[in-house]
Amino acid sequence: MVVKYQDFSYPTLQLSSALYAVAKLGIAEKLGFDLECKKKVSDIAKDLGANADYLFRTMHFLAVNGCFIEVPNEEGVFKHNDISLALVDPSIRAETLLINGVCHYRSFETLDETILTGKCQSGKALNSKDVWDFYAKNPDKEVDFARAMTAKTKRLAPILATLGDYSDFDTVCDIGGSQGILISEILSKNPNVKKGINFDLAAVLGNIKSEDRVHPVDHRYSECPGDFFVRVPAADCYILKMILHDWDDNKSKEILNTIGKSMNNNGRVHIIELIRDNQNPIDEKYLASMDLYMLQLFGAKERSLKQWEELLKDTPFVIDHVKNSAIPHGPNIIVLRKK
Ligand SMILES: C[S@@+](CC[C@H](N)C(=O)[O-])C[C@H]1O[C@@H](n2cnc3c(N)ncnc32)[C@H](O)[C@@H]1O
CATH class of the missing domain: 3.40.50.150 (Vaccinia Virus protein VP39)
Structure with missing residues (x-):
């Protein structure tokens, strides 16, 4: 029961902050504009002048919680799912x-x-x-x-x-x-x-x-x-x-x-x-x-x-x-x- 509760409660605050951060930094747009696009997080970080490890850990957290997909067997590579793809819409970004x-x-x-x-x-x-x-x-x-x-x-x-x-x-x-x-x-x-x-x-x-x-x-x-x-x-x-x-x-x-x-x-x-x-x-x-x-x-x-x-x-x-x-x-x- 405790484990179930912790899995439910630990990510709640971070989900909000991580979504805010990726929306502010325009990560979804950097990844691409359809479900087929995939990119190495280090390339996105380089493009932004950001810290690759920190961006990876933030995107990994989001992927584990249902936003973005971490591509299996391709280290540090992400692609969109329906949720992350929604963020490329400027109106959804503004709402976020x-x-x-x-x-x-x-x-x-x-x-x-x-x-x-x-x-x-x-x-x-x-x-x-x-x-x-x-x-x-x-x-x-x-x-x-x-x-x-x-x-x-x-x-x-x-x-x-x-x-x-x-x-x-x-x-x-x-x-x-x-x-x-x-x-x-x-x-x-x-x-x-x-x-x-x-x-x-x-x-x-x-x-x-x-x-x-x-x-x-x-x-x-x-x-x-x-x-x-x-x-x-x-x-x-x-x-x-x-x-x-x-x-x-x-x-x-x-x-x-x-x-x-x-x-x-x-x-x-x-x-x-x-x-x-x-x-x-x-x-x-x-x-x-x-x-x-x-x-x-x-x-x-x-x-x-x-x-x-x-x-x-x-x-x-x-x-x-x-x-x-x-x-x-x-x-x-x-x-x-x-x-
Ligand atoms: C939730 S927003 C809705 C905006 C718009 N109707 C829409 O749906 O996109 C509420 C709006 O009420 C305006 N507002 C708040 N207090 C007001 C007041 N005392 N007199 C006139 N407008 C006010 C705000 O500036 C804001 O634009």
Whole structure:
């Protein structure tokens, strides 16, 4: 039993650090871009100007734990498996750097205190008010965060822009739209939309680099800095993609109430989120992981449909209908209308 437990528990922290290191150093790309590529670790190390023995030991550890294959009978030679090959995708690399980066691993130092007190203690671990305050103080880390969000959104935007119906709206506003990927995709798929507003914190909009833009800037696209607890621009449709899972029920209600005050008549809100009881069964591991991130980073959660309905009671909105993207790890669109 002890041996089984040790095999389970010893590698956990190192998996995160080793994945972060190989992602940061671009090892997967150096190895090659398909399952047939193989390379001597000493050649990769030489190329990087890195220590060959240390790189070998890190890759050996990862291979033993399911990422990369150590080629039998060819000393120090590695090839890809499905897991390591995923890392050559720049969007997966960006996600890996965020998920295993400093903000996340520091935040989790106080999980035990969060559980004991029932209050999110990531701010204490980060020496900041909360995660957003940490990012405001560390703009380079905020860029890592925004790039990872963009990476996920880039993969999903083409599906979401057609899953949602935007044919009736003149103005669509993406609340917390980060680098503007989804609203740009919606504009490109919906010529009827006259105005697409990307609304986010001033610091986040100010950090958008031209290389992060996927679409040339459309004349209908605009950026509006602001705080969704204070005021949002007037629009016919508001998108909240992966926003409310970052906030507890009271704060989520505040955001929805702010939107309710600015929304044009017959408007809609599109909440784009995972729904606990509406996901594909293969999403369970991902869902549980996302839920624990939300708990420790923000004192928030992934919600079931019942929890969404409950949350909406103190807001001006009800659920009109739900659209399921039906792809693995894919979110749903919960369409709200005014009561
Ligand atoms: C989890 S990210 C989601 C980004 C984007 N919607 C996506 O799915 O790629 C949350 C976003 O909310 C923004 N945000 C946080 N607090 C905010 C506030 N008070 N007002 C406006 N935006 C805020 C963050 O800057 C960040 O871009």
